[in-house]
Structure formats: C-alpha cells, structure tokens
Amino acid sequence: MTDPGLARGGGRTIFRKIRMLHRATLLGLLMLAPAARAALGENRASVQADSRALGAATPVVTSTERYELHESRTADGGVVRQYVNAQGTVFAVTWSARFRPNLQQLLGAHYAEYLSAARGHTTGHHVFSVTTPGFVIGIVQRPRGSAGTAHLPALLPAGMRAEELR
C-alpha cells in the first residue's frame, strides 16, 4: 500500500496552490487537470468543483446535526453524495450511476490508495473493497451501472456509523 500520508500531503500542496489563483483560471485548470482537484479529505469548496467537473448539477445541500450532505445529479441520472463534517471537511463520498464518476476526482489524494490496492487485487473485476484504518472503499461495477462508497473513519462525526452512509 502506498503511504497514505505522502499521497495526502501531495494533494494538499497542489490544492493550496490552486486556491491562490484567480477564479477564472481555477475553472480552466479544473477542466484540464483532474489530478489537481480533490474531494475526499478536502474542504467544502472542493464539493462545488467536483460537481462542475463531473458535469453534475449544483449540489442540493441538506444539513443534519452531524453533517452536511451535498447531493449532485449526474448527467446520466446518477447521484453523487459528498458528506461534510462540522470542521468543513469531506469525510465520505458515495455514488450510484450508469457511468462511474471519475474516481480521482471523487477520492482526491486518497485515489493513490485506491490505485495501489487495485493493482494488487486479483480476485475478480466486479467488486472491490479495501479497509485500512484511515481509508475504506467499496465499489460494485456492473455492465450498466456503478456504485461505491468511500470514507475516512477518523473524520466521521462523533456517534455516526459508516453504515449510515447512503
């Protein structure tokens, strides 16, 4: 497994640089450089960037006591949900869509952990899951559909169970 600390650090550096750029330039970069965006583990602003990059409508935000749920509809009628905790950090993403959203976009710096685990995965191509102390992901890929859940256990709001993610 790739050292998740290294991967996350790299993503944060890039993200800080982007935030300093003019908004119009930022939009241009978002179109060109998927590796420079991040969602899971990043701040609330990245949710909006994600939605634009995924071709999804502006997210509908629902607030609960423990988290904000940003729900976007993708162009193919699918749904992407991003969960933001009280500190303003995306701690979970889920999706269910005909065509899978870009995982680098959704997982941000944690994409490196997915990639590393997927490289070592040899037991079939339709389901995939990895559970580490810092990062949990499960994906189902069907001929005409994709669904998945990824979350950062350490950032779950107090009292929330991962099973509550939808």
Added chain:
Amino acid sequence: MILPRAARAGCLALVGWLAACGGDSGSSTPPPHTVPVTLDQGPAALISSGTVAANAPFVSVTLCTPGSTTACQTIDHVLVDTGSVGLRIVHEALSGAAAPKPVTDAHSGLPLSECLLFADGFAWGSVATADVTIGGRAIPGLVFQIPGDPASGTAPNACSSGNGPDESTVAQFGSNGVLGVGYFLEDCGAFCASQVPSGGAPFYACSAGGGDQGCTAVTVPTANQPSNPIGQLSTDNNGIQLRFPPVAGDSATTVSGTLVFGIGTEDDNGLGSATLHPVDATDGTLSTSYGGTSFPSSVIDSGSTAYYFADSSIPECPGGGPGRGFYCPASTVARNATITGTSGPGVPVAFSVANAEQVFTAAPSAAAFPALGGPFGNLQLPSGTFDWGMPFFFGRSVFVVFENRSAGSVQGPALGF
C-alpha cells in the same frame, strides 16, 4: 459419438448433470448447444505471474479471420461471466493465427476502441469482428473487444485517468478473455447509440497512436457494440444455463460444468424445477433480503469469486495473509437469505462462509471453493448490493433469460434457479 436427443434427455433426468452423461468420457461429443466449463487455476500466463485463479469457470472459444475456416485460433481459459456482456479476448492471448477485422466509426471511418471499466481498473482495446465458434455453434461476424490491442494506441485520459490501473494483460485480467453472457444483448446498448456520456464514455474513434490527441468519444450503433455472443445465435438464443455439480467439503482441485445455449428450445435445456425471477430491466439487479436488511441491487454473478456482502458479525481475514479480501470466521458459519425478483415470490437460499485463509492454506492446488465469502468494507453500498458470486452456482442450474427474449411465458431479463 453424439447421443440422440431422447437418450440425452433420459440421461439428464437420471444423472442430473449433463457432464456426467458422457461429456468427460472422451468418446462422445457434447451436443452443439452445450459447452464444457472447467474450473481450474487458470491460464499459463496467469500462473507464471504468481497468481492462480479461484472460482473462475473457463471455456474455450475459437476465433477465425472473418470468412476463413482455416485462419483460426482456439483460446482456452475464457471466463464465463453472467455479470458482463460480450466477448473480450486479451491481445496477449492472440497468436496472430486469426486476423480480427477492425470495426470503424461510421462518421470518421476511424477504428473504434472501447474503455471497459472494472471495479478495480479498466481495460482499453480495439473493437473488432471475427467468426467465432463456441461449443458446436458458429457466430459469424461477432463484434468483440481486444483489451491491450496495441493498434488502439494510448488510452485517452478520460479512460486511463481516474479509473484505476490498466488491466489489459492476461495476468491483470485474470484470464485469456471473458465470455459475457449476462442479461443484455449488447454491452452498452441503446444509450451509447444515441449519447456520449459526459464522463467515462465507453467508445472512442481513434487515429494512430490514440491518446487525447487522436481519440474522440463517439456514439456507436448497437450492431457495432460488443454483443452477447449467445444472443447472436440463430437458434437457442433466448438465454443460457450454467450447470455445476455440488462441491463437497471446502475445496476441489477442478470442477466440470456445462454452459447450455437456449432455455426450453431443445429437448434437454428446459427449466426443470427452476423458477424464473424477472430482474430490473435497466441494470439486471434483483433483491436480496439478508439479516433483516434489504439489498435491492443484488446480482448473481459467475464472474465474482465469492459471495460478497456486508456482515459485520463475520470477521475479515488478516490483510497480510492469503485470505486478504475475504471473510475468516473462526469456524464455518451457515447463513440464510431470500432472493426476490421484481415480481413473484422470494426464494430462500442457504449458504455457508468458511475461513478463507484456512481453506486456501489447506488446499494450495485447489481452484473451487464453495464457501468463500467476502466483505464490502463492512458497508452497505448506496445501491445495496449482495453479490451472489460463483459459489452460488455449485450444485445448481442457473438460467439467464436475455432482454427482449422470453423463456416460456416469462419475458427477459430474468434469472432462474
């Protein structure tokens, strides 16, 4: 020797398994609408990479240059997969004896390539036609995919970036190819004939070299998409049946089963005692009730290694051991679930989950494991999936009725068992 149909039917009724009716004797030829299926540790190129196949049902498929009966190659270890649609032969497994003909984009005239997404990666390669023979049946001009075909050039970023690792070698693919016999007649279908998805488009027309410079996402008519080979047959084309004997104990070195074309179209391919359950026409899912939870997007998938489901009461295997990714209960646990189609009554299903690490360690040369279970990161996915993988097929006849086809009075897509 080919047994007359009446004799075959009688044999089937008596013995229960077609393979036991002479398919293994070496002295008889199976009927043309049946194909022997074998579970073993996989193709040489996989084993030499240090990996062996588990719960992977394989058939052989013959490809010929379109129009030729001599420029042919028989490819072994092609995975029979009810969880995908279409034939895919990894380029590395092609000897060059057959020359598949590229399928071209109608607008640009450029060759078509496909980006196939897996849960753990993607496969990029050309779309081509060949005259294909499976069992005793020929499928002239079958459209299929060649993952890893160098003629496709580099995958465009929309395919290769953000979709995991490239899985286009035999070692990564896990087999020489896949024979996708799921519910649908084409892999994408009408959607891709009229629309290009905004992200993750499956089809591209590419000039030499490919990449973002050379490739453009395009619509593709259904006739030019990789299609379900069995749906393309002139007869016995309403669905398939997979028959496997039960596996005693925790493992078996090999298991022989049968892939049968058609449902109720020959004397020996009827439903028997099975019942059909309609599945969701858009994504081929049905419902499973397990442990008080409903899993509405469940699948029955011969391409999945294990029963994959969330049950936090069963411990996962240690991450560093041979059981990584599977369940490791202290001793084998028995579980019950109910599978329900989009209409009709539910059917109870009993199954077991053994300690995968112990099972693998005890039988290093085994290829079939009837009590293999695995987690989804202890999560219920957003769409609620219970994946009934290959272990479900042992000791059963499982039927897949294709979309736009019917078996008896039941319109596909439907599942029977």
